[in-house]
């Protein structure tokens with residue numbers, strides 16, 4: 001039997017509707033419009049597309065949005081001064097520094113991201129937010145794994161008591177995903193490049209999350225029949241051809257539910273960013 005296909009657009013639409021409703025409620029109740037500032041340094045064409053998409057999404061949902069374009073030659077001090085000004089700006093509830101940074105400041109990435117006030121860190125990368133996630137306190141959570149969790153919940157896929165396996169231990173996907181699934185009472189295993197006999201681990205999973213960055217890495221023999229397979233990977237194998245980390249055509253014949261690439265998790269990330277901006281505004285108003 002072919003798997004249920006978890007279409008990203010359906011869930012992203014739900015996230016956007018939720019964000020819009022919550023933004024309207026904040027306006028009505030407090031007279032506050034949630035605001036996002038995105039800083040883009042240099043002229044990376046892919047980054048420019050991502051930033052434009054974020055700006056358009058904000059406009060569609062009634063979220064105030066500022067794009068701050070800084071030249072390629074920007075120094076660390078200049079960028080930190082911009083972040084400080086946004087930290088102090090009441091119209092801005094969320095700040096995002098688009099990565100990658102130009103090479104002269106890339107080595108200071110941690111210091112730059114940590115300058116964002118944790119309450120405005122809508123990427124959820126600040127160590128304070130990481131600590132909150134690990135200790136189960138309310139905070140801002142990275143958009144991609146949070147989107148995956150919300151999608152599982154909206155799709156009605158059971159998590160409590162289930163075995164979850166994540167392939168990949170990055171700070172932006174794998175590790176937050178581990179804590180999110182754990183917070184919903186899954187029994188979670190996280191795998192990486194040193195894991196031995198990976199297929200024997202992945203075959204245990206009721207929920208399998210692939211965040212590896214290798215085309216078609218997860219094959220049908222690695223998947224337990226009926227499992228839910230979430231493919232976070234985005235791999236460009238030709239100028240106009242994107243594939244995930246999962247061999248979709250083969251795995252969909254074994255899995256119970258699966259996300260496609262493109263059209264799956266990728267669509268959740270920007271929609272979840274909108275929710276994070278609104279959540280940031282809510283948290284700042286309640287502080």
Ligand code: NDP
Pocket residue numbers: 144167168169170171172173174191192193194195198211212213214232233234235265266267269
């Ligand atoms: P990273 O490169 O930071 O991490 C990859 C992880 O995969 C590492 O933990 C690495 O292990 C592990 N890995 C690599 N090779 C193997 C192997 N042979 N066996 C087991 N584990 C292995 O990637 P990201 O987490 O940043 O991204 C993962 C994928 O998700 C990429 O394709 C990226 O483009 C995509 N992505 C998609 C997003 C979206 O919006 N849909 C958002 C963010 C990322 P080790 O730690 O040992 O090196």
